[in-house]
Amino acid sequence: MSASRKGEAAGLREVTRLIGHYRGAAPGSMLICVAGLHGNEPAGIIALQRVFDWLDATRPAFRGECIGLVGSVSAAARGVRFIDEDINRLWFADRIDAIRAGTLDGQEAKEQEELLEHILDALDRSAEPASLLDLHTTSGSAAPFAIIGDSPRNRALAEHIPVPVVLGLVGEIAGTLTDYAHTMGAATLAFEGGRHDDPGSVDRHEAAVLAALGAAGNLIEGDSPQVEAARLTLTRASTAIPRFLDVRYRHEIDEADGFSMRPGFASFQAVEAGQLLARDRHGDIVAPVGGRVLLPLYQSLGTDGFFIVQPV
Ligand SMILES: [Zn+2]
The missing domain is CATH 2.40.50.100 (RNA polymerase II/Efflux pump adaptor protein, barrel-sandwich hybrid domain)
Structure with a gap:
């Protein structure tokens, strides 16, 4: 890995599909975190590396399981949004059938196949309803916000992540990973942490993951000052914006x-x-x-x- 690789200055370590995997002693639900579905958005990957470092180092009281995945390893390694196709517009049932049948070629098909395998395995392993958090950043400046498809389970997840929630985008943008994972039974939320190159975006993603660990019951808020601090970070970053927008x-x-x-x-x-x-x-x-x-x-x-x- 060359020292001048894009993102390294911002703290991005070597990019591998599985960023981390943590399982608590007590049973509980599965939280799947995906970052770098767009390869020019390293903030979520760095944030997940930090969260798994923290879990491994401190081993807090933890129920269930959490995995962190890179969406597109090849695009993230090159620091580009995608190689041939936007992998966050490709989660359609017929395409997924073709990928599982091995009849599709191309870099994004390979990326999608590996990611799909990890996600389906995780959903299979989860005894309780799973959640999926998809981490993104934007080209323009933004307070952090969440994008959800409007369902009771997604709203319940969003309740624990105190940022503005945008409804109706899911209907405008077809073929997203969150949309697909929701059809597979997971509560899903896409989190936009801020501008691509803003160091604060890493902090906000880290806060969103910790808040989601609280939402999924992996970390219990009362037992974990980190969850409470994360919720405060998110609340402060998005004051004066309505909670739900369409x-x-x-x-x-x-x-x-x-x-x-x-x-x-x-x-x-x-x-x-x-x-x-x-x-x-x-x-x-x-x-x-x-x-x-x-x-x-x-x-x-x-x-x-x-x-x-x-x-x-
Ligand atoms: Zn993105």
Whole structure:
């Protein structure tokens, strides 16, 4: 591994599929944490390395099991979002059948096959309903937030992770890992920790994992000051933003559009209807409705220019 490899300066160790695995003496539920599904988002991987280091070193009272997985090892090693295809848009039943039958080629098919195997094994092993936390970062600045499909089990998980929760994105973006794992019976939540290169994103991901260990009952909040501290970190990082928001508009783009977001927008920034947000080859792009802008695109790869959300 070369010393100049991307991410190393930020504390990223060698990237392997299984970041860590921890099992407590008492029975309990399974928490599956995935990071680096997009390879240019190392913060979640570093955070999971830290959490497993802490578990191994301190061996706290723990029920059940937790595993940490890298979504795309090859993309993470190169520090790129993906090699050929966005692996977080590929979790469709027919594709998964093809992968399990070994009839699909390509780097992402290989990555997806290995990741799928770990996840299905973990779900199989879990005597109680499992949870899956998927860690991401964004190209623009953002307070931490969660994305869930609206179901009682996902909401119950989100209750323990005190950040704004965006509903309705799951319906806009098809083929996500969280969507698939939910159909396999897990409570799922995607956590957006902040900007890709913000060191604080690592801290917020670490806090989200600890809060999820509390939510899953692996660590009991009263027994673990770390869980309480994590919840406080998350609460403080996202004050003054409504707890539940819904997507009101999605600006979909393709490469030919030449989409360019106006500089300076951060997720959850308030915008008014008619406000200039971006430009493309057709001209100005204004907000069609008022609300708060979400996930403004400041990188070249992606299919969504921005979203507008409003409080539920
Ligand atoms: Zn991502």
